[in-house]
Amino acid sequence: MTNLKPQLGPKPLDLFQRIGSLADAMDVRVYVVGGFVRDLLLGKSVMDIDLMVEGSAVDLAQQTAKIYKVTASAESQFGTVALELMDGFRLDFATCRKETYTKPAALPDVARGTLEEDLLRRDFTINSMALPINGVSAYELIALSGAEEDLKRGLIRAHHAQSFRDDPCRILRGLRFQNRLNFRWEPDSEGWMRDALEQKMPGQLSGVRFWNEFKLAFTEDNAVGCLHLFRKEGLIAYLASEITDSETGWEALGRVGSCLDEGSVVDFPYLYLLALTSHLSEETLKEIAGRLQWNRQLKNRLSADSHTIEERLGRLQDASALSDWDIHQVFDALSPEALACVFARFNDNRVFAWYGAYCKNRSRARIELTGNDLALMGVAAGPVFAAILKGLRRARFEGVVNSREDEARWVREHYLSS
Structure with missing residues (x-):
């Protein structure tokens, strides 16, 4: 098995050892999962860390919050708890779960599950890897069949044919990975993705879910390239056809x-x-x-x-x-x-x-009088303040007034002379 401990930097290793010790004391198993493991294998640094717990994620998150003297977020609808650490790490704790979809594009029904079930619910094989940080197998990579090989080959592979119908957000995520990592689609997965696009599955997402996923494209290092890829695949039309066409x-x-x-x-x-x-x-x-x-x-x-x-x-x-x-x-x-x-x-x-x-x-165009000065001069409060200040800036710019006294005289002549 692949041991990833030597690839961890001192800060994440210290963090994982502390959380692992807490988990040992609570007699639970905890794993780093998802993007952190993927990017660690790719030699990239990541500050967002997902932690999956075989046991109570809430309890482990609260204990971690105590030792780092931070406040844990409220538990989400999916049982996740987030911590923001002072050194920039963001931790998301969740209990291992399995998901089922009652209809396309709906939020899933969630139940407690095993680690394998949790990895199988993820969008792509390259995100279906886990790194235990306590127990006898600590830091030994756990990967579903083919996951590590897909990462090495640069393949975006979904787990099953219904993946993009269950959650059309996975279409946008896959395209972001294509753009960010320069990966290519595994042929069957690309076919499933294109079938979902042809069936207009992204249009079945709520506006909030579509936007929350779409806006992540703006945060990509190559955001412009990602947006052009979204346009090519017809996703911009779900924002507005006016954006696509103009x-x-x-x-x-x-x-x-x-x-x-x-x-x-x-x-x-x-x-x-x-x-x-x-x-x-x-x-x-x-x-x-x-x-x-x-x-x-x-x-x-x-x-x-x-x-x-x-x-x-x-x-x-x-x-x-x-x-x-x-x-x-x-x-x-x-x-x-x-x-x-x-x-x-x-x-x-x-x-x-x-x-x-x-x-x-x-x-x-810099002037010395302020709104308070105008009020003290007897100018009635209201929209006229903005007009006076704009006029003063132009008068200053064009050399009509050159001092605070000139500005006051200009105001009296133009607005208070009657």
């Missing part, structure tokens, strides 16, 4: 990674989503958000940035007439993601020169 978003997606302002802190998953959707109408965005049940924060953020991008692109259309102040208004107060999308969608090298001019001149 080249505007796909062209922006292809360019946006090279359009980032140097030194900016970027939310890359959000950047890719914004690049694909910023050209869509407000009505289409609302329809997608409702169907996929996006949270309010994401809906509002996408709506605001998309509106701003369209408005700024509109200003750039008559490029010959842009004044320094026009250029300032195009680029001012853009999020890093929206700025990159403006660059990507305008697709004209002049935009970088204009942005350079904006960066050089933006300090000219």
